[in-house]
Amino acid sequence: MALLIHLLACAFGTGSWMAINGLWVEVPLLVTVLPEQWYLPSYITIIIQMANVGPLFVTLMHRFRSGLLKEVAVIYVIVSVGVIACLLLAFLWNYTSLIAGRPHSIAFLILTFFLALVDCTSSVTFLPFMMQLQPQYTTTFFIGEGLSGLIPALIALGQGSGISSCANVSRKVNITTGNETMESTIFQLETHYLPPNFSILLFFLLMTAMMLTCLLAFFFLTRLPKVWDLSQQQLFPSSIVLNSFDYNLDEGTDSQLSTGCSCPKDPKEPGDILPQKVSYSLTKLTFIYLLVTWVSALTNGVLPSVQSYSCLPYGHTTYHLSATLSNMANPLACIVAMFLPSRSLALMGILTMAGTCFGAYNMVIAVMSPCPVLQHSQWGDAIIVLSWVLFTGTLSYVKVMAGVILRSRSHSALVWYGGLEQLGSLLGALVMFPLVNVYSLFKSADYCSLQCPA
Template identity: 30%
Template sequence: MRFNLRSSQDNSKFGVHVLVVLLGITSWSIMNGLWVELPILVVHLPEGWTLPSYLTIICQFGNIGPLVFSLLVYLTPRKKIETPTAFVIVVALTLCAALYGFLWQQRSPIGSKEHSVALMSLTLCQSIFAATTSMAYLAFMSHLKAQYIGSIFIGMSLSGLIPALAAIGQVPGEVECVTNASNITNVSLVYETRNFSQSILLDLNLLGPGMEMTSNHNVDSARHLQNVNGSEVSLRHYNEEPSFSVKYFFLMLASLGGFSFLSLVLLIHHPYCKTEHVDTKKEDNCRLVQINSFTNDSKDTQAEETVERTQFDQKQLSTVHTELQRHQQSDCKEDDASSDKSIEDESIDFEKNAAFNSLELEDKDEKEGQLSRAESWYLLGLLAWINMLQTSFVLAIQVFSSLPYGLFFYNGATKAENIVDPIACFLTMWVRVKSLRVISLLTLLGTLFSAYIIIVAAMSPNPFLVKQTAGGILIIAAWVISTALNVFAKVTIASVMRSQGRISLIYTGGSTQTGTLIGAVLAYVMINELRLFKDSPWC
């Protein structure tokens, strides 16, 4: 296990780090905004508890974007299409965020049921561009020095943190269950707050037939309860409006797109940032595949490197020779011709040895930084597994794992998960892990805590400790720890793959999307087809 603290002397610029972070914020800000708004959305929209599973499976159709991007990269290996793609992504995601603000609550009938067609259509559109960021943004980072790779992940994580902090300030309204009765003067009803598992019995004196109950709340659904003395009694749940609306929440996310667009322009064109650009041809050293289309580029790159190395060696030899001549002139003026010849021969030998040792050290460093093909595929497999769990499957069942403990804990779980994500990414800026054993251990521990979440969700709506505060605290703790471990392992793998070149980063993005797709399909089938996860009515 090897940890290294990154020094400040890494020849990177703080301003470029900031711009890279701003670029990464746009990547998943809309999708993360949807997730942190779920405590409000599941109450207002007709899908209810199954809404997360619908959103998760719809997002997987967004893999069309990465597939098209991968095909273009394969067909046009000499063209770096990631830069124009990044511009298209930023503009498209900004527009989607603005449209969410105005259309999120629109419903349309499909068959005999109503569905949130507008919200789901926008989710499909923005997921295509958001999913492409996993490949396009990482490929774009190959144009910058390796020191900046962690910053793009910090930005991607902040795309979850910023919506989470905004949602905390939003303060979702309470859900209340009230009676709707006739022909009865006294009835006991259940009043349920955010923690709907804790009920308070209230005695209300009602006025009798024709009574109307006034409220400033939104009525979302009702459930028939019982008949008392021939009179019908039912419970309706009312939802108070949050401190600021969902509309303004998404418009705030749209404003972030403007900052990301500006940062992308500066990263490409500003002289301050141009000094941090690198030649990607020298880094296309991926060992995962051998494609003829890349062979010619590789040969050209090797030829250029040979010329540059030869020029460097000649300069190095010239410098050493000059220093030796100065030494001869100052210390050996009185030596005879034979001594001069001896020194000259020694200088030539010294020059050759110095050049040989320099080239040998460079070759050794390059070999130590390279992964074998088996190691590369192993890390990509771990990355797919992590994303299957953390990015799609457990998120789809988050409502089943935490909402049985109360809306308060569900709200806390959605916010905590998005807050811990950037913190874990931020740690990778100082703590580097390169050992495959340590990465495997982190993945195993993250999997164990994810397993706890899955077990609790499978027991919904009556998991253990369901009526105790300790149960809610445990599930939030499980979400925090599993997210921290999985995200740290995920970013660490990406950092290791960054050292393998541009094509390796493209494969890293592909592995990310593959794992996410598998997890989403499994979650949708288990929730909506097999009904392995059960929900519960509000009242």
């Protein structure tokens, strides 16, 4: 029975950020098909921030109409919405509509909003539900949350999404000289996209299956014997209502209402890491909060908006690898934080500076698009992929350890953590969206036909 509970808790956790993580790793293929092209990541980033109306609504309902929302019912609703949205996305992702005379992927963007709504709202519902089980099952749930980023990345690697090659194509053109018009043949390089190992339709159907697995796992978890409740009451009595903030504060979790780390901010094992309460001066607390705001702005708003511009000039294969491997770096950083925790503010500051340097390199390459340094060199490809992986990994570790430190401080400290994390994410997205989509400060071009100075 214990093994079954662990499997169900893990499967339930994978549904927390599965859909949005799946979207991000599929973007290298989507930008080659959808009319938004290189603008697509910035659209997804701002839509995810808009989807935070979900957890905001849940929080306000709990604050002003406590007892009206049933926790189990809310989870059933949001996971069901996730299943339906993934299924519709599989068939409607490439449908376009004309707006102001230009085609846009309205169906894709609307369904992306619903998927983001599901994942953001899961941050304030899934973990409070799991807190009713014994602690070892909460740890397994956290492992599932990590897998919600790892599984889509592995599927995308197997799919080989967005990989392309350059082909020499002949074209006939008419050349006019004086009164004579002659037909001539010219040769030019064009990008030919290699077909993925399986289609986008199948990818989203796999995401649908994963969300359905999450729904079924939750169904069976709600029907477990009552012995798991630590207060010796029934595990799921009919009187249980949504009290996300109570659970979040009591158990020391902060809201994960963004595209950030979908792993525990307070890992429970081994040994409930760093559980002792430590006093920090106002200056040190201010420093930690500034780190949280800065790191969240970079990882959740600023850099995701320009990933296509920093990677696509090196080719779609490079973009594919950077998107998938950096997405895998997130859960791996969470695992490292679980087994190698550190309260050192100096180390957090150093890692933040290192991550910022990696992010600055990625941003500089995006600004130089479509002709960055080392463009046609394997060193350039390797450096940009490594830079994205290290950017995500170092700053994810900082966010995890900041959450652990603030948990030992007080409950209200975690509320401020969640608020500043969201503030940083929102500011980053709001700053970058007009720069990318309105003022067009970042330039795109076809990789193969591009003529860059040597």
